[in-house]
Amino acid sequence: xxxxxxxxxxxxxxxxxxxxxxxTYSDSASNYFPWYKQELGKRPQLIIDIRSNVGEKKDQRIAxxxxxxxxxxxxxxxxxxxxxxxxYFCAASNSNDYKLSFGAGTTVTVRA
Amino acid sequence: GAxxxxxxxxxxxxxxxxxxxxxxxxxFQATTMFWxxxxxxxxxxxxxxxxxxxxATYEQGVEKDKFLINHASLTLSTLTVxxxxxxxxxxxxxxxxxxxxxxxFGPGTRLLVL
Numbered sequence: 001x002x003x004x005x006x007x008x009x010x011x012x013x014x015x016x017x018x019x020x021x022x023x024t025y026s027d028s029a030s031n032y033f034p035w036y037k038q039e040l041g042k043r044p045q046l047i048i049d050i051r052s053n054v055g056e057k058k059d060q061r062i063a064x065x066x067x068x069x070x071x072x073x074x075x076x077x078x079x080x081x082x083x084x085x086x087x088y089f090c091a092a093s094n095s096n097d098y099k100l101s102f103g104a105g106t107t108v109t110v111r112a
Numbered sequence: 113g114a115x116x117x118x119x120x121x122x123x124x125x126x127x128x129x130x131x132x133x134x135x136x137x138x139x140f141q142a143t144t145m146f147w148x149x150x151x152x153x154x155x156x157x158x159x160x161x162x163x164x165x166x167x168a169t170y171e172q173g174v175e176k177d178k179f180l181i182n183h184a185s186l187t188l189s190t191l192t193v194x195x196x197x198x199x200x201x202x203x204x205x206x207x208x209x210x211x212x213x214x215x216x217f218g219p220g221t222r223l224l225v226l
Contacts, residue, residue, distance in 0.1 A: 043205060043219045044156065093213050095212075095213065098209060098212070100207075101158075102155045
């Protein structure tokens with residue numbers, strides 16, 4: 001099955017700086033890579049996703065890059081704000097069963 | 113995104129009792145729903161895939177007789193934790209898919225078994 005690894009496990013950044021979270025996956029059949037933000041006690045919320053036919057996608061301060069050859073994908077948050085503080089999860093799935101395999105999560109703290 | 117509800121939002125029960133959790137897709141018909149479990153400070157682990165009108169498919173290590181899933185309609189799936197024990201205490205979250213790979217999560221149900 002798919003194995004998704006995520007780094008770092010915790011990340012502390014100064015407000016206004018950038019945050020980068022990296023994930024790797026093992027199954028070459030994976031072709032969909034969403035990122036979720038989860039605040040304490042709340043549901044995971046989809047913040048951005050990328051499909052295997054695209055190398056990069058951007059939505060305002062958030063961007064995701066995908067390197068299919070290396071099986072790497074990354075989340076970039078620019079101009080971080082205190083409300084960006086949360087746990088972020090990467091995930092991967094394929095179009096055979098659409099099951100999501102999640103990374104272990106990254107706790108992001110934005111210092112004011 | 114999709115509107116997904118879960119009920120109850122939290123439940124406390126005695127060891128040995130059964131607990132039913134409902135997941136509803138409020139704005140579209142979902143042929144597929146997924147059930148996840150999340151222990152404190154851990155990631156989401158897929159428990160099973162719920163397909164309307166057919167039996168759920170369970171992930172390895174998840175006991176199908178303990179975690180009963182029913183997907184009787186295109187907008188409702190239920191998860192019943194039978195004979196719950198303290199180690200079943202967790203955050204149970206469902207997700208729905210309108211088709212394809214995108215999943216939207218419910219608000220979760222926090223279960224505490226005493």
